[in-house]
Amino acid sequence: MSLEELFKEIIIEHYQHPKNQGHLEHPDAKSDGSNPLCGDEIAMELIFDGNVVSNVMFTGNGCSISQSAASLITEAIKGKTIEETRTIMNEYKNMLAGRDYNADILGDLEALSDVKRYPARVKCASLSVAVLDQALQQKK
Amino acid sequence: MDIERIRKDFPVLSRIIRDKKLVYLDNAATTQKPSVVIDAIADLYKNYNANVHRGVYLLAEESTQAYEDSRDAVRRFINANSTKEIVFTRNATEALNLIAYTWGEANIHAGDEIIVSIMEHHSNYVPWFRLAHRKGAVIKIVPSRTDGELDMDAFKSMLSDKTKLVGIVHMSNVFGTINPVKEITALAHKKGAAVVVDGAQSAPHMKIDVRDIDCDFFAVSGHKMLGPTGIGALYAKESYLESMEPFLSGGEMILKVTLDSVVYNELPWKFEAGTPNYEGAIGLKAAIGYLEKMGMDTIESYERELTSYALEKMKTVPGIFIYGPQRAEKKGGIIAFNIKGVHSHDIGTILDSEGIAIRAGHHCAQPLMIDCGVSAMARASFYFYNTKQEIDSLVAALKKSKEIFGHVA
Numbered sequence: 265m266s267l268e269e270l271f272k273e274i275i276i277e278h279y280q281h282p283k284n285q286g287h288l289e290h291p292d293a294k295s296d297g298s299n300p301l302c303g304d305e306i307a308m309e310l311i312f313d314g315n316v317v318s319n320v321m322f323t324g325n326g327c328s329i330s331q332s333a334a335s336l337i338t339e340a341i342k343g344k345t346i347e348e349t350r351t352i353m354n355e356y357k358n359m360l361a362g363r364d365y366n367a368d369i370l371g372d373l374e375a376l377s378d379v380k381r382y383p384a385r386v387k388c389a390s391l392s393v394a395v396l397d398q399a400l401q402q403k404k
Numbered sequence: 405m406d407i408e409r410i411r412k413d414f415p416v417l418s419r420i421i422r423d424k425k426l427v428y429l430d431n432a433a434t435t436q437k438p439s440v441v442i443d444a445i446a447d448l449y450k451n452y453n454a455n456v457h458r459g460v461y462l463l464a465e466e467s468t469q470a471y472e473d474s475r476d477a478v479r480r481f482i483n484a485n486s487t488k489e490i491v492f493t494r495n496a497t498e499a500l501n502l503i504a505y506t507w508g509e510a511n512i513h514a515g516d517e518i519i520v521s522i523m524e525h526h527s528n529y530v531p532w533f534r535l536a537h538r539k540g541a542v543i544k545i546v547p548s549r550t551d552g553e554l555d556m557d558a559f560k561s562m563l564s565d566k567t568k569l570v571g572i573v574h575m576s577n578v579f580g581t582i583n584p585v586k587e588i589t590a591l592a593h594k595k596g597a598a599v600v601v602d603g604a605q606s607a608p609h610m611k612i613d614v615r616d617i618d619c620d621f622f623a624v625s626g627h628k629m630l631g632p633t634g635i636g637a638l639y640a641k642e643s644y645l646e647s648m649e650p651f652l653s654g655g656e657m658i659l660k661v662t663l664d665s666v667v668y669n670e671l672p673w674k675f676e677a678g679t680p681n682y683e684g685a686i687g688l689k690a691a692i693g694y695l696e697k698m699g700m701d702t703i704e705s706y707e708r709e710l711t712s713y714a715l716e717k718m719k720t721v722p723g724i725f726i727y728g729p730q731r732a733e734k735k736g737g738i739i740a741f742n743i744k745g746v747h748s749h750d751i752g753t754i755l756d757s758e759g760i761a762i763r764a765g766h767h768c769a770q771p772l773m774i775d776c777g778v779s780a781m782a783r784a785s786f787y788f789y790n791t792k793q794e795i796d797s798l799v800a801a802l803k804k805s806k807e808i809f810g811h812v813a
Contacts, residue, residue, distance in 0.1 A: 267757050271750070271808050280745070280810075302749055302765050303779035325779060327749035328809070382753060 269378045270385075271328065278332035283339050286321045295398035299387050304330040306395050308338070312403060315345050322392070329379060329388040336373050337392045346403060353393050360386050405706055411789050413438040413694075424759030427794045432577050432605060432738050432785035433763055434627045437691075441630055444690035445683055456682045457656060457673070471682040474689035475672070478637045481692045482603075482622060483613040488671035489645065491638040492680055496604040497527040499623035499638035500571075502675065503600055504531035506648040507621075508569070511598075514540035516568040519597075521546040521554055521583070522775050523576040526768040528602040528623075532571055541568075548775070552579045552728035552735075560591065567597040574606035578767050578781065579728025580711075580738030582606065586617045593618070598644070604628055604636075608787070609707055609736050611700040614639050626684060630691035635684025638675075645671050652677035703788045707737040710786050714739055714795045718784075721802045727776060737786035740767070743802065746809045748782035754805040760798055 288309040296307035304326030311319040320342055322334045337356070341349040356373055358365040362380045379389040411417050414436045419426045428436060448470070454463035456471045475487045484490060493499040508531075512518065518532050522545050536543045546559045563570075570592040575582050589599045600621040603612060608629035614622045621644070626635040640648075650657050650668055654677040660667040668674045695703065712732035718724060723744035729735045742748060752764035763783045766773045773779060784798055 267754055267808060270753065276809060303773070304749075305779065327747035329749070385749070385753060388749065 270382060272375050272378075274336075274372060274375045275328060275332040278335040279328035282322075282331060282335035284321050284335065284342065285323065287323065288319055288321050293399040293402035295395050295402070297391055297395040297398070299326075299330070299391055302327070302388065304388055304391055306330065306334050306391050308334075308392070308395050308399050310399050310403075312346075315347075317341050317344055317346065317349055326391075327385075327388050329376070329385050330391050333373075333376055333389045334392040336375065337396065340371060340373050341396075346400065349396075349400070353396060356393055357390070360389055405702065405788070407789065407791050410698075413440070414789055415439060415442070417789060421759035421761075422757055427758075427760040427790075427797050429784040429786065429790065429794070429798060430761045430763050431608075431787040431790075432628070432783065434633070435608065435630050435787050436789070437630055437632070437687075438694050440694055441632065441687045441690045445632060445687045448683055448686050455679055467682060470686050470689070471680065474682075474685035477689040477692045478624075478639075481612070481696070482607065482624070482639055483615055484639050485615060486642060489639055489642050491640065491645070491672045491675040492685055493623075493636045493638050494634055494681070495627070495636035496602060496623040496625040497636075499621075499636055500527055500600065500602065501531050502638055502651045503621050503623075503640070504535045506651050506675075507598070507644060508532070508535045509538075510649065512536070512539045512541050512568055515566065516541040517544055517562075517564065517566040518542070518569045518571065519544045519546060519559070519562050519567055519592075520571040521559075521573060522548050522772055523554070523573050523579060523581060523583070524571065524769070524771070525573060525577050525602065525604070526770070527604075528571050528573055528600070529771065532569070542566075545771070548579070548581070548772075551730070552581050554581065554583050556584070556587070559588065563591060563595050563597070565595060567592065567595050569598050569600065571600045571602070573602040573604075575603075575609065575736045575738070576728065576769075576772075577605050577738065578740045578769050578772055578783065580735035580740075580785075581728055582610075582735060585619060589617055589619050605736065605738070608695075609700075610704045620644055626688040626691065629688075630694055631688035632684050635681050635688050637688075642671065645675070648675075650674055650677070654678045656680070698788065706788050707786055708732050710790060710792065710795065711735065711737045711739070713792050714784065714786070714798070717795055717799045718802070721799060722806050724802070727781060737790075738783065739785070740781040740783040742778060742781055743806055746805050748780045750809070751782045751802065751805050754808060755798070755801045758797065758801040758804070760801055762798075 291309035294309040298305045306324040320338045355365045355369045452466040454467045456468040544562045599619045601619040604625045607624040622639040627633040657677040727740040748764035
């Protein structure tokens with residue numbers, strides 16, 4: 265396994281120039297989380313339009329994996345229905361757990377597929393979905 | 405020092421990691437073990453295993469003797485007066501908790517002040533934090549100066565008649581700073597305060613003389629000094645141990661038990677409830693024997709040379725920032741750093757691909773991370789079996805990690 269597979273260009277691009285970074289005015293849901301062992305932090309804010317995640321932003325600090333994952337996942341779910349968002353999250357979790365997954369649904373998020381070969385780093389990649397899970401539970 | 409010959413004493417150092425020779429630079433977390441330690445533990449189980457301080461048969465006599473010999477080895481290693489002053493614990497953390505729950509519980513009251521430094525490992529902060537919370541006592545924090553040394557002026561100004569306890573790390577597990585524990589102890593004693601020294605990082609790397617320091621408590625961890633995990637020791641002055649209530653209760657810590665009364669055992673066994681980790685103690689004795697044979701002065705001067713070399717070479721990595729003292733004379737072989745644009749976990753993963761093991765994260769010293777304005781640092785820490793070539797490999801890999809992430813502004 266080579267480092268280039270883990271630190272793909274798209275990951276470094278999203279780490280250095282993250283999408284959807286910042287805050288939303290009057291978010292409908294927000295949540296945050298951290299990995300106590302390594303100190304990665306992610307906070308997410310969401311706005312819903314009916315059943316659609318119409319906008320999502322994150323703030324955080326940490327390693328390239330945790331921060332690029334936040335950038336990529338917010339890109340993936342923006343404009344999607346909650347149902348579609350949950351499907352993306354599940355496929356992403358499947359990928360990180362080394363199970364079969366649907367690459368078409370994941371799109372650019374598949375760039376993080378090699379993280380599963382680095383067990384110590386899976387938590388970094390998983391933080392965003394954990395935070396997103398909590399935020400979605402706030403949707404009535 | 406014949407490093408190549410020394411390295412042969414450590415089986416794991418010949419391991420190949422990801423097609424590369426292992427470069428183990430996480431010695432502040434735990435050290436590797438020489439064959440004499442591994443063999444001493446195997447020898448116990450192959451030849452004389454029996455529970456200690458219980459049997460009247462030969463095996464039990466031998467294991468008890470070996471266990472108590474280990475205690476004397478620890479006493480000699482830190483130059484304590486008597487084996488009564490050496491209590492075996494699981495590690496330095498347990499030793500520090502023992503003080504907090506016995507001496508601290510009885511002697512810290514509402515309004516008392518406890519002084520610790522910003523450099524403390526969580527193990528020498530959280531027990532005092534919790535004690536202060538239980539008692540309504542006040543914790544005061546000695547800051548570090550910008551050069552990574554302790555702010556002694558601030559310490560002096562904090563000391564008062566209210567100070568009941570001073571907890572201080574001898575060698576910082578992040579900065580590597582060696583704190584002036586003897587001076588701190590003398591100043592604290594003038595105010596009548598007890599002094600606890602966390603020696604987890606210092607005892608493996610320099611000569612320790614608890615009588616010269618004159619501290620009241622000193623904590624060590626065996627696994628950071630070639631010994632097995634699960635064994636550590638608390639040194640405490642006999643007068644303190646005499647006055648303290650037991651920590652854990654059960655077998656071994658008693659002389660006599662009836663349904664109405666309990667008579668505690670003599671020192672140091674009063675503080676060792678239950679079957680102790682005699683396997684660990686016996687391994688630790690072999691570790692101490694190895695260190696004494698090498699000589700702590702030899703170890704200290706070789707590591708200083710290595711640290712000086714590492715500081716000089718690491719400074720050539722673009723964008724690197726090294727925390728703590730910048731000169732080897734002021735510190736032990738611990739170098740914490742960050743590289744601009746590359747998070748420490750990413751450095752850790754990239755170095756791992758080169759077979760190099762370092763630590764990344766908060767180093768169980770989150771207050772110090774906050775003080776430095778970061779959430780994580782990378783850390784390389786050395787022992788006497790490390791070489792200058794290994795530091796060259798480290799520096800090359802650090803440069804590579806900078807390349808992978810590009811030269812961001």
